[in-house]
Amino acid sequence: MKVAFPVQMRRIDELIIERGIPSVLLMENASRSVLEEVLKYPTVKEIAILCGGGNNGGDGYAIGRLLLNAGKTVSVIECYHPSTPDAIFNASLFVSFGGGIHACEESTVESLLSRADMVIDSIFGTGFHGELQGRVAELVEYINGLKSVKLAVDIPSGVSGFDGSVRGIAFRADKTVTFGAGKVGHYLYPGRDYCGEVVVRSEGFSREILDRQLDSSVIDEELVLELLPERHADSHKGTYGAVLIVGGSEIYTGAPFLSALGALRSGCGLTYTYTPPEAAAVIRSNLPEVIAIVGKGPHIFRDDLDTIVEIAKKADSIVIGPGIGRNEETAETVLELLKVFSKSSMVLDADGLYALSKDLTVLSRTEDILLTPHPGEFRRLCGETDLKSLMDFCENFHCRVILKGSSSVLCNPYGKLSINITGTTGLAKGGSGDLLSGTIGSFAAQTGDLERAGILGMYFMGKAAELSDESDASNTASSIGKEYSRVFSCLVEGARGEKHGIGT
Ligand SMILES: NC(=O)C1=CN([C@@H]2O[C@H](COP(=O)(O)OP(=O)(O)OC[C@H]3O[C@@H](n4cnc5c(N)ncnc54)[C@H](O)[C@@H]3O)[C@@H](O)[C@H]2O)[C@H](O)CC1
Numbered sequence: 001m002k003v004a005f006p007v008q009m010r011r012i013d014e015l016i017i018e019r020g021i022p023s024v025l026l027m028e029n030a031s032r033s034v035l036e037e038v039l040k041y042p043t044v045k046e047i048a049i050l051c052g053g054g055n056n057g058g059d060g061y062a063i064g065r066l067l068l069n070a071g072k073t074v075s076v077i078e079c080y081h082p083s084t085p086d087a088i089f090n091a092s093l094f095v096s097f098g099g100g101i102h103a104c105e106e107s108t109v110e111s112l113l114s115r116a117d118m119v120i121d122s123i124f125g126t127g128f129h130g131e132l133q134g135r136v137a138e139l140v141e142y143i144n145g146l147k148s149v150k151l152a153v154d155i156p157s158g159v160s161g162f163d164g165s166v167r168g169i170a171f172r173a174d175k176t177v178t179f180g181a182g183k184v185g186h187y188l189y190p191g192r193d194y195c196g197e198v199v200v201r202s203e204g205f206s207r208e209i210l211d212r213q214l215d216s217s218v219i220d221e222e223l224v225l226e227l228l229p230e231r232h233a234d235s236h237k238g239t240y241g242a243v244l245i246v247g248g249s250e251i252y253t254g255a256p257f258l259s260a261l262g263a264l265r266s267g268c269g270l271t272y273t274y275t276p277p278e279a280a281a282v283i284r285s286n287l288p289e290v291i292a293i294v295g296k297g298p299h300i301f302r303d304d305l306d307t308i309v310e311i312a313k314k315a316d317s318i319v320i321g322p323g324i325g326r327n328e329e330t331a332e333t334v335l336e337l338l339k340v341f342s343k344s345s346m347v348l349d350a351d352g353l354y355a356l357s358k359d360l361t362v363l364s365r366t367e368d369i370l371l372t373p374h375p376g377e378f379r380r381l382c383g384e385t386d387l388k389s390l391m392d393f394c395e396n397f398h399c400r401v402i403l404k405g406s407s408s409v410l411c412n413p414y415g416k417l418s419i420n421i422t423g424t425t426g427l428a429k430g431g432s433g434d435l436l437s438g439t440i441g442s443f444a445a446q447t448g449d450l451e452r453a454g455i456l457g458m459y460f461m462g463k464a465a466e467l468s469d470e471s472d473a474s475n476t477a478s479s480i481g482k483e484y485s486r487v488f489s490c491l492v493e494g495a496r497g498e499k500h501g502i503g504t
């Protein structure tokens with residue numbers, strides 16, 4: 001499902017208006033879709049709408065008028081004077097249809113809000129920046145404590161549509177009705193938490209314009225089915241590629257095993273590992289299908305280089321880092337490997353990223369690399385962890401990065417995002433990152449496309465956690481890896497359902 005940055009959404013509006021649809025009609029369409037969503041709550045009779053001065057506020061006045069005409073009791077609380085032509089026009093229409101407007105400073109506003117069955121937030125939408133302040137912040141805090149149904153128009157006020165960040169306070173919605181396309185900020189934390197259910201209503205929008213203007217996505221089943229490598233009856237292990245996983249150390253003996261598990265369970269033809277002896281023993285006793293090659297010492301070091309390079313000749317993708325540790329010689333060896341494999345499809349994870357932080361210039365020599373840091377690891381590379389810094393980093397170093405989190409984001413050098421929203425708290429545990437890197441390496445070996453592999457890998461691990469019978473608290477990466485089979489089955493069933501019109 002495509003998602004938009006606020007600036008893209010404004011451009012889309014402009015393009016639609018250029019084609020001849022008046023902006024006030026766009027507002028009317030948007031408001032009509034909110035009306036329909038409100039009418040899904042039959043017990044809601046009395047509604048309070050907080051309106052800002054921009055077009056989000058304009059939507060609020062139009063929604064108010066439509067609700068009045070539908071027989072509801074409506075009060076508008078004016079947080080800022082209407083300032084755009086469409087907001088001014090709709091505010092006056094609201095009044096001419098009998099609507100009452102209260103200044104937000106009025107002392108009766110709180111009792112009016114507490115009486116309402118539903119509170120609608122139409123203060124700020126995609127034009128919001130900074131933070132809610134003064135009386136508006138006070139009212140939003142008050143509303144967040146009420147039991148009434150809370151609905152946000154386009155995006156909860158206080159949430160940045162650009163990256164989901166919240167400075168101070170934000171409206172906590174049960175439902176957010178958004179227009180044309182979901183905004184990036186709906187799907188990234190903390191914003192994701194404030195949106196409740198996100199309903200995208202696209203009436204009046206041109207599919208052609210949306211498709212042309214938007215490239216970022218929230219990963220859904222439809223996208224995954226498009227990207228999933230096909231499996232042909234007439235195939236053999238060579239058809240599905242080979243991945244080499246380089247990692248492990250004295251302390252981290254299980255990480256390469258988890259990575260190899262991810263690789264095996266996601267369809268790769270051949271999985272090679274290169275690890276120190278103790279890590280190899282774990283792999284050999286748990287995953288006999290893996291070709292576990294044993295390194296020369298207790299951690300990866302210079303003497304391993306030649307053998308790794310030899311094995312890599314058989315691999316379509318290389319994963320470097322799971323459990324590799326922070327020995328100084330290991331870090332130097334990793335940097336050497338990055339140079340030698342500059343033209344290969346590579347996933348760099350965990351302490352492989354620690355090695356990279358010692359010399360980021362290596363990235364200028366790599367052609368096809370995906371980094372998979374968690375925020376701590378990304379901070380070491382970049383100094384920051386916000387979305388803008390992520391996008392700048394990918395552009396400057398011409399690389400792809402998955403910034404892992406409750407919503408993980410894959411960013412490419414051109415600012416295209418793929419946001420993963422599958423997953424459970426069962427993944428908030430050591431080992432998940434190792435499972436993910438191997439899964440991505442496997443899909444990269446199968447498809448020859450790291451971006452596609454990253455999207456599939458993130459979705460698979462999250463979905464497997466969701467489908468698992470284990471409770472979130474007790475789930476483990478090794479159990480989740482074994483659930484990949486369910487993800488494949490689910491996707492196949494979903495595709496079959498679509499073909500036969502089920503669920504449409
Ligand atoms: N296609 C669509 O998506 C449609 C969207 N519509 C609605 O229009 C808003 C966007 O309207 P816009 O006027 O550009 O912005 P806002 O209403 O969000 O607010 C702008 C207004 O607020 C000021 N401002 C911003 N941040 C702050 C702050 N922290 N404190 C105080 N004031 C602030 C800013 O300077 C402006 O004056 C979109 O979300 C939809 O709801 C249309 O209905 C058409 C279809």
Ligand SMILES: [K+]
Pocket residue numbers: 056121122123124125152153154155156157
């Ligand atoms: K809003």
